[in-house]
Amino acid sequence: MPRYKLTIEYDGSTYCGWQRQKNGISVQETVERALLAFCGEEVTLFGAGRTDAGVHATGQVAHVDIARRWKTDTVRDALNAYLREEGGVAILAAEEVSDAFDARFSASKRHYLYRILNRRPPPSILKGQVWWVWRPLDVAAMDRAAKRLLGTHDFNTFRSVNCQAKNPVRTLERLDVVAAPGGEVHLHASAQSFLHNQIRSFAGSLKLVGEGRWSEGDLVAALESRDRKRCGPVAPPDGLYLTRVDYAPEATWGVPRAAPASPASPDRHAEEIGDGGEGEE
Amino acid sequence: MPRYKLTIEYDGSTYCGWQRQKNGISVQETVERALLAFCGEEVTLFGAGRTDAGVHATGQVAHVDIARRWKTDTVRDALNAYLREEGGVAILAAEEVSDAFDARFSASKRHYLYRILNRRPPPSILKGQVWWVWRPLDVAAMDRAAKRLLGTHDFNTFRSVNCQAKNPVRTLERLDVVAAPGGEVHLHASAQSFLHNQIRSFAGSLKLVGEGRWSEGDLVAALESRDRKRCGPVAPPDGLYLTRVDYAPEATWGVPRAAPASPASPDRHAEEIGDGGEGEE
Known part of the structure; x- marks a missing residue:
């Protein structure tokens, strides 16, 4: 299943933040809806940093797995077509990456x-x-x-x-x-x-x-x-x-992370490497 | 009666344009309301250019006559206090000028x-x-x-x-x-x-x-x-x-203009000097 890396710009003032929440529309949910409209799949988008409500991005990065392989320009343009009415989010770039790439944990x-x-x-x-x-x-x-x-x-x-x-x-x-x-x-x-x-x-x-x-x-x-x-x-x-989010060379990307670490078993990787910082907002 | 020159910034997307209109709120009217709240007078604001709906300004200029003499910093700060809730207009500067100054017709x-x-x-x-x-x-x-x-x-x-x-x-x-x-x-x-x-x-x-x-x-x-x-x-x-709007030296400012020229007597001054350009939108 191909994995895509998306570079995303958004005006944070109209969203409850990056991450899906009960109250309000998040950027994550907005892009996931566009992905559903585009490829008919209910997918989950993983971002490099969880920005708070009102915080903007000119270079947020996220990854998503889509069943079918599309041209990357098609992914970008089709998502932008669905997002245009929304108006607050734009996909700046789409690239295909290996499934070792994780927008959050591969970030350097x-x-x-x-x-x-x-x-x-x-x-x-x-x-x-x-x-x-x-x-x-x-x-x-x-x-x-x-x-x-x-x-x-x-x-x-x-x-x-x-x-x-x-x-x-x-x-x-x-x-x-x-x-x-x-x-x-x-x-x-x-x-x-x-x-x-x-x-x-x-x-x-x-x-x-x-x-x-x-x-x-x-x-x-x-x-x-x-x-x-x-x-x-x-x-x-x-x-x-x-x-902007920088990534180390592909050879250093870890295996994809399956599930969040439980409080009982602190995950040093998540703790010290993966925290998105303002991304933890 | 002191005359004030105001330098005005606005986000045109929330207004029907500079000029007072029946449908929608104009920038002119918004600042006139702030002037009323500030000094209790119903005054008319004269702008250098009549920008259309959606057109922005970072250096619109207007003049207004106020009965009482105020410190120019007070005029600027008080208007901004009244405009802040509105959010789309800010007064960048206020200066006292002679009554020969006309924001539109003195513009060079x-x-x-x-x-x-x-x-x-x-x-x-x-x-x-x-x-x-x-x-x-x-x-x-x-x-x-x-x-x-x-x-x-x-x-x-x-x-x-x-x-x-x-x-x-x-x-x-x-x-x-x-x-x-x-x-x-x-x-x-x-x-x-x-x-x-x-x-x-x-x-x-x-x-x-x-x-x-x-x-x-x-x-x-x-x-x-x-x-x-x-x-x-x-x-x-x-x-x-x-x-930005530039003005010629004060000595060249004409007498204040009383009324618009009628079509029967074309006013070359208004025609060739005073048209605010996109200001005629």
Whole structure:
């Protein structure tokens, strides 16, 4: 049975998040419905990261098994035809991959962008697509402080109390804060995996640094406390974009994962490799 | 009575256009309501260009007279507070100007951007903010052809049949077609004034050039025919943004205009200077 890797873009503001839920329509369900309309099969789509309600993606990756073999361009175009009325999701690419490929567990790095609109007037055209921060931000100070978060740390301060990961240790590979056109400030974050709300917690805390309300030392102290209560405000989902997921070479892909690990037998693979980070939201 | 110049940004997709209309809520009316809530006065807002439904602005300019003198920052912030719930309009700046200033008739140049998303998959996050063209566009060919439209011409081919301007001659000062990040193609157009639907007519015709369906010569022949039926498809409003309005030095501002010219006495000033172009839409 052929497996397809889909690269997916979506406007998170109209969905209850990536993952299928009882209340509201998810991106996953929306694409699964398009797959049903296209190939007549009830299939399950597995995403690289479980983004929260309101969080966008310009490069989410998912895999799905379809009984019949189709040309990849046909898969992309047909799904887009079914998704077009919906309007909030687009399939950017479809590729056929081996069944060793798992969108979540084969991922070697996840890249996120957090967009802040830093100006006195509120957003209009970009409403829902940025976090509006009206106090002028010291971008250089934010970037310097961000560098103190790089590397391997217990990031308990910067994760949601609802985070399911057993191990709060992650390795942050990139956290850059840069000025962008149109009065925007962008945070670029990369890691193999992230904790639930980790980037939104970084964004909210770095905003305090940018406003001069926290020093770089305050940020480091918050990190070292491993105390969730020491986190700054959690930034809203509006500004967050899952922009890219990298995959290791095919030879390193593991065997497909059959079922989620039970709490009784913690699955280190899932725990340390597979957590989609903001993908655990 | 102090006169204020407002610089206004809006998401055109939720309004029936700039100008007050019987059906639907206009941007003009939305800001006038905020002015009423702010200063308790029923005032009239005069815009530099009358954008159509669905057309956006990042730099619309309007003027308004208010009985009481306020700090300009207060005008901007108070209006934004009243507009925030609305969400589709933001006041970027407020300045006090002399009563010789007229947002429409003192304008010396209008600048527009037309955004095309040129890729096979339809837009999701940018839905309503770009024109989706899936055939690959030859941007260099479009830019070369665009240059043939520069200068002073009878642009009858490229204006709506509903265009109110008596004189279809305009002087096009800039028309650049450039590749932009994210798979976008941008048209930058500048002139003292434009005809109704002029830029959307340019965009639709240049798209045919970019797809290789029209040669540069076809575009020139369409211009020279002065025949509306020779125009390419009119591009949708989604991609159009009024980005900036320039004003001549204060010394050259005329006296405030009392009433529209009647058809019996054509007003050359209104005809040739004041037409807001896409602002006549």
